[in-house]
Amino acid sequence: MTTSPIQMHQILANPSQSQSGPQAPIRQSTGNSLLAKLNAASPVQSPVPVSAAQNQIFSEDEKRDWGFKFHGYPAFARWMGTSEDFFLLRRFSDLNARVLLSMQDEIMFLEERLQAIDKRHMDALFDKTTQGKLRQSILDRTVPVDRTAQEQMKQSRNDTLRHDPDPERKQILKKLRTLLKEYNESVIAFSDMRSRTTANERQITNLENWLYHNYPGAIDPEEHKFAKHHEDLIPILTKDRSPLRHLVEKSRKMRSWSLFSVNKEGGTSTSHFYSGRKMDAFTNVIIIVLGLAMLFGPTWWLNSIESADGKLGIITGFTFLFTVVLVCSSVEQPFQILAGTAAYAAVLMVFMQTTSAKS
Numbered sequence: 001m002t003t004s005p006i007q008m009h010q011i012l013a014n015p016s017q018s019q020s021g022p023q024a025p026i027r028q029s030t031g032n033s034l035l036a037k038l039n040a041a042s043p044v045q046s047p048v049p050v051s052a053a054q055n056q057i058f059s060e061d062e063k064r065d066w067g068f069k070f071h072g073y074p075a076f077a078r079w080m081g082t083s084e085d086f087f088l089l090r091r092f093s094d095l096n097a098r099v100l101l102s103m104q105d106e107i108m109f110l111e112e113r114l115q116a117i118d119k120r121h122m123d124a125l126f127d128k129t130t131q132g133k134l135r136q137s138i139l140d141r142t143v144p145v146d147r148t149a150q151e152q153m154k155q156s157r158n159d160t161l162r163h164d165p166d167p168e169r170k171q172i173l174k175k176l177r178t179l180l181k182e183y184n185e186s187v188i189a190f191s192d193m194r195s196r197t198t199a200n201e202r203q204i205t206n207l208e209n210w211l212y213h214n215y216p217g218a219i220d221p222e223e224h225k226f227a228k229h230h231e232d233l234i235p236i237l238t239k240d241r242s243p244l245r246h247l248v249e250k251s252r253k254m255r256s257w258s259l260f261s262v263n264k265e266g267g268t269s270t271s272h273f274y275s276g277r278k279m280d281a282f283t284n285v286i287i288i289v290l291g292l293a294m295l296f297g298p299t300w301w302l303n304s305i306e307s308a309d310g311k312l313g314i315i316t317g318f319t320f321l322f323t324v325v326l327v328c329s330s331v332e333q334p335f336q337i338l339a340g341t342a343a344y345a346a347v348l349m350v351f352m353q354t355t356s357a358k359s
Contacts, residue, residue, distance in 0.1 A: 066217075072219065073219065075215065086203075088203060090234075091232050100190065107176065110172050111176075113172055193234070197234070197235075314348075319344060
């Protein structure tokens with residue numbers, strides 16, 4: 001479901017007051033089972049005192065003025081959940097970039113330290129003659145092993161992970177395992193968030209109308225500052241919509257048609273809900289009708305024209321119109337639109353040649 005922009009005039013909603021009824025009696029435990037213990041447990045007591053006066057009646061104006069009490073986050077969350085056009089959040093581009101840079105620098109520091117340890121093992125003292133005898137004694141298993149040569153070889157090893165003689169290198173690799181996982185996941189998550197389109201003007205208007213006009217004061221002023229960051233707001237769900245669909249949505253009269261209207265709980269009295277599926281079906285019908293008109297119209301016209309220049313003029317004009325219709329009715333890339341236009345022009349040219357040959 002999608003929604004139209006909320007009206008700017010004030011029309012209050014009518015939230016009903018909930019009254020707490022009498023509590024059911026607590027059943028006594030008759031055994032040692034978990035169910036019996038749960039039944040015997042005392043109910044959770046609310047820290048907020050509930051007034052026993054039943055004659056407290058608040059007018060709609062009072063409920064609106066005291067929105068922090070009667071609306072607040074329960075109403076705000078319920079309203080946001082009714083449509084993807086209402087559910088806007090901040091992307092935090094600057095903070096995400098700064099955190100990623102911090103993680104990158106930490107990984108680079110460990111990378112440089114790891115390279116320094118590797119180089120230290122490469123540059124360690126290494127006697128080729130002694131190490132050759134040590135290798136031969138290890139292979140023969142008969143010659144006594146030279147402990148000095150063995151210690152020298154240990155300090156020069158870069159060939160093992162299981163028996164790494166350097167404990168610091170093991171610790172660095174262990175830290176990198178965790179850091180790289182967090183870094184990779186953060187980069188992928190932020191790249192997905194960056195690919196989302198920024199909230200459009202209509203969606204931002206919906207949010208600001210609820211916060212500042214429909215229910216002013218319902219959300220703490222320090223906590224609704226996120227709505228001021230227009231360039232950083234993104235819808236929780238993005239859908240590709242054709243320019244024709246956007247044009248239909250901008251028309252208040254068309255949005256108000258009974259054909260599109262739906263009843264949905266959770267909105268405000270100034271919210272108008274319409275069916276996204278019905279609007280998609282309506283725009284698809286328009287596209288099909290225009291497509292058929294662009295196909296059959298020029299063919300009948302070409303059949304009645306004898307002049308070659310006149311036929312070329314008809315083909316040129318309808319090809320241009322077809323390109324405009326294709327741009328307004330699709331979300332394809334420019335080269336795909338050009339490919340469709342070329343195919344359309346080719347069909348008309350073939351028909352022109354066929355009619356010319358018959359004449």
